[in-house]
Amino acid sequence: MRVRYAETDQMGVVYHANYLIWMEVGRVEYFRAAGIRYRDMEEHDGIRLAVVEANCRYIAPAHYDDEVIIRTSIEEANKRSVRLNYHMREAESDRKLAEGFTRHFFLSHDMRPAKLPEKYWPLFGVS
Amino acid sequence: MRVRYAETDQMGVVYHANYLIWMEVGRVEYFRAAGIRYRDMEEHDGIRLAVVEANCRYIAPAHYDDEVIIRTSIEEANKRSVRLNYHMREAESDRKLAEGFTRHFFLSHDMRPAKLPEKYWPLFGVS
Amino acid sequence: MRVRYAETDQMGVVYHANYLIWMEVGRVEYFRAAGIRYRDMEEHDGIRLAVVEANCRYIAPAHYDDEVIIRTSIEEANKRSVRLNYHMREAESDRKLAEGFTRHFFLSHDMRPAKLPEKYWPLFGVS
Amino acid sequence: MRVRYAETDQMGVVYHANYLIWMEVGRVEYFRAAGIRYRDMEEHDGIRLAVVEANCRYIAPAHYDDEVIIRTSIEEANKRSVRLNYHMREAESDRKLAEGFTRHFFLSHDMRPAKLPEKYWPLFGVS
Numbered sequence: 001m002r003v004r005y006a007e008t009d010q011m012g013v014v015y016h017a018n019y020l021i022w023m024e025v026g027r028v029e030y031f032r033a034a035g036i037r038y039r040d041m042e043e044h045d046g047i048r049l050a051v052v053e054a055n056c057r058y059i060a061p062a063h064y065d066d067e068v069i070i071r072t073s074i075e076e077a078n079k080r081s082v083r084l085n086y087h088m089r090e091a092e093s094d095r096k097l098a099e100g101f102t103r104h105f106f107l108s109h110d111m112r113p114a115k116l117p118e119k120y121w122p123l124f125g126v127s
Numbered sequence: 128m129r130v131r132y133a134e135t136d137q138m139g140v141v142y143h144a145n146y147l148i149w150m151e152v153g154r155v156e157y158f159r160a161a162g163i164r165y166r167d168m169e170e171h172d173g174i175r176l177a178v179v180e181a182n183c184r185y186i187a188p189a190h191y192d193d194e195v196i197i198r199t200s201i202e203e204a205n206k207r208s209v210r211l212n213y214h215m216r217e218a219e220s221d222r223k224l225a226e227g228f229t230r231h232f233f234l235s236h237d238m239r240p241a242k243l244p245e246k247y248w249p250l251f252g253v254s
Numbered sequence: 255m256r257v258r259y260a261e262t263d264q265m266g267v268v269y270h271a272n273y274l275i276w277m278e279v280g281r282v283e284y285f286r287a288a289g290i291r292y293r294d295m296e297e298h299d300g301i302r303l304a305v306v307e308a309n310c311r312y313i314a315p316a317h318y319d320d321e322v323i324i325r326t327s328i329e330e331a332n333k334r335s336v337r338l339n340y341h342m343r344e345a346e347s348d349r350k351l352a353e354g355f356t357r358h359f360f361l362s363h364d365m366r367p368a369k370l371p372e373k374y375w376p377l378f379g380v381s
Numbered sequence: 382m383r384v385r386y387a388e389t390d391q392m393g394v395v396y397h398a399n400y401l402i403w404m405e406v407g408r409v410e411y412f413r414a415a416g417i418r419y420r421d422m423e424e425h426d427g428i429r430l431a432v433v434e435a436n437c438r439y440i441a442p443a444h445y446d447d448e449v450i451i452r453t454s455i456e457e458a459n460k461r462s463v464r465l466n467y468h469m470r471e472a473e474s475d476r477k478l479a480e481g482f483t484r485h486f487f488l489s490h491d492m493r494p495a496k497l498p499e500k501y502w503p504l505f506g507v508s
Contacts, residue, residue: 005409006144006402008137010191011365015133016305017278020271021387028386028446039446051270055309061365064137065409065420111265111315132282133275138492143432144405147398148260155259155319166319178397182436188492192282192293238392238442260396264389264445271387318391 001025003066013061019098020054023086026070027102030084034123045117046109049082056100060090067091077124079115081105128152130193140188146225147181150213153197154229157211161250172244173236176209183227187217194218204251206242208232255279257320267315273352274308277340280324281356284338288377299371300363303336310354314344321345331378333369335359382406384447394442400479401435404467407451408483411465415504426498427490430463437481441471448472458505460496462486 001022009015027049028038041047062068069091075083082104088097108114116126128149136142154176155165168174189195196218202210209231215224235241243253255276263269281303282292295301316322323345329337336358342351362368370380382403390396408430409419422428443449450472456464463485469478489495497507 002406004402005136005405006142009132010135010137010139011302011304012137016308017133017271017274020274021385024271024386025383037446048265050265050315051312053309053311054270055307057307058305061304065418129279131275132278138429138431143435144398144401147401148258151259151398152256164319175392177392177442178439180436180438181397182434184434185432188431192291259390260398262391263386264391264393266391269387 001068001070003062003064003068005064008064011061013063016056016058019056019058019088019100020102022068022070022088023054023056023072023084023100023102026072026086027084029070030072031123036120036123041120045120047114047117047120048107048109048111049104050107050111051102052081052105053103054100055102056098058098059096060098062088062090062097068097074125075101077126079106079121079126080113082124128195128197130189130191130195132191135191138188140190143183143185146183146185146215146227147229149195149197149215150181150183150199150211150227150229153199153213154211156197157199158250163247163250168247172247174241174244174247175234175236175238176231177234177238178229179208179232180230181227182229183225185225186223187225189215189217189224195224201252202228204253206233206248206253207240209251255322255324257316257318257322259318262318265315267317270310270312273310273312273342273354274356276322276324276342277308277310277326277338277354277356280326280340281338283324284326285377290374290377295374299374301368301371301374302361302363302365303358304361304365305356306335306359307357308354309356310352312352313350314352316342316344316351322351328379329355331380333360333375333380334367336378382449382451384443384445384449386445389445392442394444397437397439400437400439400469400481401483403449403451403469404435404437404453404465404481404483407453407467408465410451411453411455412504417501417504422501426501428495428498428501429488429490429492430485431488431492432483433462433486434484435481436483437479439479440477441479443469443471443478449478455506456482458507460487460502460507461494463505 007018071087134145198214261272325341452468
């Protein structure tokens with residue numbers, strides 16, 4: 001991911017809320033790498049990942065035009081919820097920028113708690 | 128409206144795309160001042176204002192923590208579309224920051240062109 | 255604070271990263287209520303509050319045009335760092351939306367760790 | 382460019398202000414393709430492209446997870462200013478999403494009008 005000008009603030013670094021958006025990008029690409037489009041989960045199966053907690057620890061500032069590598073992993077999951085971890089590094093220097101996590105509940109189309117459909121169990125490592 | 132830190136960029140001024148968000152705030156407050164909640168238009172009448180064109184001319188930069196005054200007016204309207212104008216000033220100095228316009232079509236709940244319901248004609252000056 | 259259309263996502267609720275921006279608004283207004291403009295801290299004293307950690311727990315979704323009340327408090331502070339807590343409620347229903355915290359280091363103009371100037375000690379409850 | 386969840390709004394489509402951010406991405410990548418990092422223009426030569434006008438006409442809505450192709454071109458340029466055009470399409474369907482332009486003045490490091498340094502004349506087609 002390449003840092004956009006819009007993502008910087010007047011401190012000359014990336015505004016901290018944008019890291020949560022990057023985590024979302026990491027999450028979606030993690031699913032895509034496993035052969036799942038999150039868009040299809042929502043559209044075809046009516047399953048949404050509602051964020052119930054987000055956390056980020058900022059280690060070194062990211063700058064405009066930096067290339068950022070996001071490493072995403074599933075920390076734990078069950079049929080009701082999942083927690084993902086994120087590590088963000090600047091590509092050129094391999095400097096660690098930030099790490100964080102998000103916790104999610106699975107929700108149905110009408111925004112009520114839902115069970116993860118069985119076809120997604122392998123993706124989340126649920127059995 | 129008070130400029131947020133998140134709205135600045137590394138040039139030390141407000142990032143230009145945010146002015147379009149401010150126009151949206153001006154638009155909604157214009158409706159509210161006329162006794163109409165745009166939220167109700169969407170929820171109760173299924174009428175949406177889809178943006179078909181947006182334009183902004185930037186005259187002087189806005190800075191973090193500036194108080195910005197947005198003056199909104201309806202330039203022209205009919206049963207199918209509306210164009211609004213916006214003038215933005217910095218409150219303390221009365222300096223002009225920007226001016227612009229948005230053009231909208233009215234859409235129904237299923238995102239198809241719609242006629243503005245008669246009850247909203249006075250708001251938009253349509254007859 | 256009034257929820258902006260721009261802050262919603264296609265789930266029909268406020269996108270979760272925006273709560274961190276609201277915390278920033280709460281923080282700045284907390285300082286203003288105590289007679290301190292954060293802008294002056296940066297401009298006149300060269301002191302910045304760099305975010306080193308941010309956390310948010312989402313309890314109920316906020317919706318477009320909701321009025322949100324942010325209650326900000328200082329959890330702990332010393333000459334090097336501060337932690338603030340935030341509680342966010344929807345004004346009309348008094349429903350709790352979210353709670354979270356941010357931790358900050360004080361940085362000098364050149365982005366190096368700095369001691370909080372003595373004139374700001376009362377604001378942060380440092381002695 | 383892949384549409385992010387954060388870029389959608391509750392209408393289920395991309396919020397219109399984000400197209401201006403995409404134009405910025407298009408602009409920067411246009412420069413990069415010509416062998417120029419905009420970041421270096423700012424850092425090494427103290428030259429900034431301040432936006433003085435932005436315009437976007439929205440033709441068809443973009444959706445979450447769409448791949449968007451931005452075609453950027455220089456409409457006209459001189460030593461003081463430049464105007465760029467943008468055409469945005471959805472990759473899979475080749476559907477036209479939007480088109481627009483931005484006009485810029487060149488500014489020096491202290492935010493005053495500046496002449497474009499000669500080394501950048503070929504990039505902008507200035508002679």
